[in-house]
Amino acid sequence: MTNERKFGTAEAVYLTTLVIASKAFYTSIRVMIKITGTAAWYMTIVSCLTSIIFFLLISLVMKRFPGKNLVEIFELVTGRFFGKILTLVFSAYFVYYAGSSLREFLEMIKAYNLPYTPPSLIIFAFMAVVVVLAYIGLEGMVRFASVIFYPVLIGIALILFLAYPYYNVRAIFPIGGYGIAETLKSGFFRSSAYDEVIILAFIINSIDGVKKFRKVGVLSLFISGIVFTSNCLCNIMAFDYTMSSENVSDLFQLARVIYFSRFFQRIESIFLFIWILASLITVGLAFYIAISSFCKAFKISNHRPLILQFAFLTFMVTLLPEGLIQLAKTNIVVLREYSMILVYGIPVLILFISVIFGKRGDSKCLKSVK
Amino acid sequence: MFKVSKVIVLLITFVYILTGCTTDSKNIDDQAYAIMVGIDKGVDNKIRLTVQFPTYKGGGNGSSSGGGGGNSDEKEHGLVDGTVVVSIECATVLEGINLLNTSTSRHISLVHCKAMIFSEQLAQEGINFYLSDFARFRETRRIANIGVCRGKAEEYIMENKTLIGDNIFKSIELSFSQSKNSGLFPMMGFTNFYKSTISPYSQAYSIYMGINNFKNLQNSDKEKNPPLKTHENYYPGDVPKKGNLKQEMIGTAIFNGDKLVGTLNAEETRYFLMVVNEFRHGILTIEDKRHPGMAIPFDLRPGRKPDIKVSFDKSTPIIDVNLNIEADIVGIQSGMHYESTDRIKELSDLLKDTIEGGVSKTIKRVQKQMGTDIFGFGYYAASKFITINDLEKYNWLSHFIDAKINVSVRTNIRRTGLVAETVPVRYRNRTAK
Numbered sequence: 001m002t003n004e005r006k007f008g009t010a011e012a013v014y015l016t017t018l019v020i021a022s023k024a025f026y027t028s029i030r031v032m033i034k035i036t037g038t039a040a041w042y043m044t045i046v047s048c049l050t051s052i053i054f055f056l057l058i059s060l061v062m063k064r065f066p067g068k069n070l071v072e073i074f075e076l077v078t079g080r081f082f083g084k085i086l087t088l089v090f091s092a093y094f095v096y097y098a099g100s101s102l103r104e105f106l107e108m109i110k111a112y113n114l115p116y117t118p119p120s121l122i123i124f125a126f127m128a129v130v131v132v133l134a135y136i137g138l139e140g141m142v143r144f145a146s147v148i149f150y151p152v153l154i155g156i157a158l159i160l161f162l163a164y165p166y167y168n169v170r171a172i173f174p175i176g177g178y179g180i181a182e183t184l185k186s187g188f189f190r191s192s193a194y195d196e197v198i199i200l201a202f203i204i205n206s207i208d209g210v211k212k213f214r215k216v217g218v219l220s221l222f223i224s225g226i227v228f229t230s231n232c233l234c235n236i237m238a239f240d241y242t243m244s245s246e247n248v249s250d251l252f253q254l255a256r257v258i259y260f261s262r263f264f265q266r267i268e269s270i271f272l273f274i275w276i277l278a279s280l281i282t283v284g285l286a287f288y289i290a291i292s293s294f295c296k297a298f299k300i301s302n303h304r305p306l307i308l309q310f311a312f313l314t315f316m317v318t319l320l321p322e323g324l325i326q327l328a329k330t331n332i333v334v335l336r337e338y339s340m341i342l343v344y345g346i347p348v349l350i351l352f353i354s355v356i357f358g359k360r361g362d363s364k365c366l367k368s369v370k
Numbered sequence: 371m372f373k374v375s376k377v378i379v380l381l382i383t384f385v386y387i388l389t390g391c392t393t394d395s396k397n398i399d400d401q402a403y404a405i406m407v408g409i410d411k412g413v414d415n416k417i418r419l420t421v422q423f424p425t426y427k428g429g430g431n432g433s434s435s436g437g438g439g440g441n442s443d444e445k446e447h448g449l450v451d452g453t454v455v456v457s458i459e460c461a462t463v464l465e466g467i468n469l470l471n472t473s474t475s476r477h478i479s480l481v482h483c484k485a486m487i488f489s490e491q492l493a494q495e496g497i498n499f500y501l502s503d504f505a506r507f508r509e510t511r512r513i514a515n516i517g518v519c520r521g522k523a524e525e526y527i528m529e530n531k532t533l534i535g536d537n538i539f540k541s542i543e544l545s546f547s548q549s550k551n552s553g554l555f556p557m558m559g560f561t562n563f564y565k566s567t568i569s570p571y572s573q574a575y576s577i578y579m580g581i582n583n584f585k586n587l588q589n590s591d592k593e594k595n596p597p598l599k600t601h602e603n604y605y606p607g608d609v610p611k612k613g614n615l616k617q618e619m620i621g622t623a624i625f626n627g628d629k630l631v632g633t634l635n636a637e638e639t640r641y642f643l644m645v646v647n648e649f650r651h652g653i654l655t656i657e658d659k660r661h662p663g664m665a666i667p668f669d670l671r672p673g674r675k676p677d678i679k680v681s682f683d684k685s686t687p688i689i690d691v692n693l694n695i696e697a698d699i700v701g702i703q704s705g706m707h708y709e710s711t712d713r714i715k716e717l718s719d720l721l722k723d724t725i726e727g728g729v730s731k732t733i734k735r736v737q738k739q740m741g742t743d744i745f746g747f748g749y750y751a752a753s754k755f756i757t758i759n760d761l762e763k764y765n766w767l768s769h770f771i772d773a774k775i776n777v778s779v780r781t782n783i784r785r786t787g788l789v790a791e792t793v794p795v796r797y798r799n800r801t802a803k
Binding site: 037038111112113114115116117118121124125128166168170171173174175176177178179239240241242243246253256257259262265 | 383386387393394505508512513540543544559561562564565568569570571746749750752753755756757758759760761
């Protein structure tokens with residue numbers, strides 16, 4: 001992978017945070033509030049903490065095999081055959097992730113902005129940029145994320161802040177939502193919403209050591225947690241738990257109700273701008289990781305010849321759901337509620353296997369790790 | 371050769387993308403932006419939809435284009451003060467707009483619609499059918515005002531003109547914001563209204579509006595000595611006035627779910643707005659107890675946010691409402707020196723009694739006659755429940771009618787306008803020879 005050169009801690013944090021937190025633009029907030037009601041804002045903190053715990057466990061695997069990425073660790077622990085299969089599972093998952101995220105973007109942009117534009121045109125235009133991002137490679141994406149990180153974050157903060165006249169703090173009661181058991185259960189499984197942090201394990205060689213890997217992961221999860229929590233809280237305060245669980249995109253609805261005077265209203269253009277940028281990074285990185293892990297599994301040095309083939313696969317996944325309802329009931333549920341079983345489960349299983357069988361990385365590499 | 375093929379591929383790609391984009395591209399000039407939408411009960415179909423949009427003649431922003439439907443031809447075309455007012459019978463709002471597009475040269479868009487007006491008759495039957503259409507429709511302006519019209523919405527929109535300035539959009543938007551200056555009608559956007567219809571915490575209310583035919587202004591009668599009436603018990607159309615616009619926004623329409631169950635007059639609306647912390651400022655006139663027949667007007671504003679507490683005695687809610695209102699004296703008709711410390715206290719107590727009585731009566735009327743928690747006391751009660759299931763099982767909206775409500779008002783007269791001490795008018799006590 002010629003373009004997987006090293007980049008700084010901050011840049012890695014920008015990239016991972018954008019990928020995780022971009023879900024705030026989509027249906028995630030609505031679903032969280034639908035499931036846990038007024039408890040959604042702290043349910044997502046539970047998810048964030050669960051993710052941090054899982055991530056720290058994964059970092060133990062990375063520590064045992066210094067200088068190795070997750071694909072190489074799979075092969076070292078389970079052997080070449082099973083290692084390849086595990087890598088291909090992840091590669092397929094990221095294709096599915098990229099396709100489903102793109103479809104979610106498509107459904108939302110059709111609902112709110114471009115109802116009559118042919119879906120294929122939107123997918124084509126979006127995929128064209130994703131392909132270019134993948135062609136440029138990881139380094140290009142990281143630089144792009146660095147440029148758009150602050151505009152995206154400031155844009156979200158601006159929407160949340162400007163909607164304050166609609167906030168009623170008392171709407172966060174009853175504080176228990178639909179019950180503590182439901183909150184904890186959902187909090188645990190919804191940690192899937194943060195599991196994109198696993199991407200770091202695939203590009204660990206660009207991050208310069210396990211210590212930085214851990215720092216980047218925890219920081220990204222922490223910032224994403226703040227984004228999700230504040231979004232849930234603001235939407236519950238603005239729309240109550242009832243209306244919040246109706247809206248397709250709560251953040252977009254929030255942007256649409258901002259009104260200060262005749263001259264300061266209708267600022268949803270801010271939303272559109274940051275939403276598209278964040279979505280490009282999300283789909284782009286997932287798409288790239290899918291190709292990248294495939295290449296790593298089969299020791300292919302250049303990922304570029306595979307871009308079009310993977311673009312076709314992603315395009316196919318995008319077309320799988322029949323509409324928004326099916327997308328929300330299957331694809332999004334898989335991604336946001338159950339994917340943690342795969343994404344966190346496999347690396348943690350690898351950790352147990354490596355501990356039980358006493359498998360470790362090369363001692364020479366170990367010394368280089370602080 | 372390779373470069374030429376690349377250029378051809380790029381050109382084909384751009385042609386594909388650019389032609390595809392035309393399906394959703396909308397030229398601003400290709401649309402007619404609805405100013406107001408009115409919904410009445412239909413005769414031949416479910417509803418009668420009335421839409422007002424500008425003609426773009428004489429300024430391009432809905433400005434007047436030579437009169438307000440003066441001649442019969444203009445009346446026939448529904449021309450009103452630089453706008454077109456068109457009515458249609460249809461099954462749903464969006465279908466109606468779709469049908470209207472068949473006789474309009476531009477696509478009628480709701481993206482800048484300032485208000486949605488429902489007739490009183492329709493509102494009594496329930497308006498959720500139409501609200502849910504608006505809630506789902508992409509074009510609906512989520513901050514459009516919601517109003518209930520005394521009489522027909524169609525007639526109200528026919529009177530929707532601008533007398534000050536040319537821009538009708540600006541005129542309407544400013545007229546809604548008069549709520550903050552008068553405190554005699556609420557502002558209610560679509561989002562908050564819709565939220566209240568599905569909320570377990572509180573129920574919906576909206577602006578109450580109507581047409582004033584200028585028939586309430588009595589002819590002058592020199593023989594009669596007019597009494598002092600300080601109570602503003604006006605509903606839309608009742609204000610004794612002549613001139614200016616015929617349309618009036620005054621009072622509050624109260625809903626149970628999506629059904630209109632009652633209305634508040636101007637004065638009750640002011641007290642209601644004080645409780646929900648939507649009262650910004652307004653003039654309240656009180657009769658001078660020392661000089662009956664003389665008035666003392668006060669400019670009121672909230673001193674603090676209302677302090678509301680909800681507790682439970684077994685399952686009966688007990689609600690304590692504490693208001694803090696500040697006032698400036700803006701007139702003393704009697705000319706009495708009320709500005710001394712003890713007399714200010716006297717005035718303050720008078721003001722307190724008036725407001726306390728008004729707020730208590732308003733809350734009681736809403737609670738006992740309409741049984742609707744438009745005050746949002748349910749938000750305060752919600753903190754006493756642990757889970758949403760508990761709250762929904764208790765059903766606050768049904769228990770509100772049994773609540774014991776205590777009202778306490780603290781008033782503070784801060785300033786006396788530009789006069790620090792009233793000097794009485796002097797009369798000569800000798801008649802001229």
